[in-house]
Structure formats: structure tokens, C-alpha cells
Amino acid sequence: MTESEIQLVKKATIYDLRLILTNGDKKEYTVEELLELLDKVAMAKEQE
Numbered sequence: 001m002t003e004s005e006i007q008l009v010k011k012a013t014i015y016d017l018r019l020i021l022t023n024g025d026k027k028e029y030t031v032e033e034l035l036e037l038l039d040k041v042a043m044a045k046e047q048e
Helices: 004-023 033-048
Strands: none
Touching: 004 033
């Protein structure tokens, strides 16, 4: 994977998390909830 591809993957992951946060019902999250969301995004990326 090139550096450019790595940067695209990072940006896509951040965007995925942003969509989850903005489309959810909650407006405030605990650190534990954010970590859980990050784990879910990471696991989904591994399965792609």
C-alpha cells in the first residue's frame, strides 16, 4: 500500500466515524462509547 492509499484509508475511517456520530440520536458520548465506536469501525474495515 502506498502512502497516498494509507492516507485515503485514514480519511475514510475518520469520515465513517463522523457519519456514525452525526446520524446517531446521542449528542454527547463517554470515552468508553467513543472507543467502542472506533473498535466497530476498525473491525468493519478489517472485513472489507
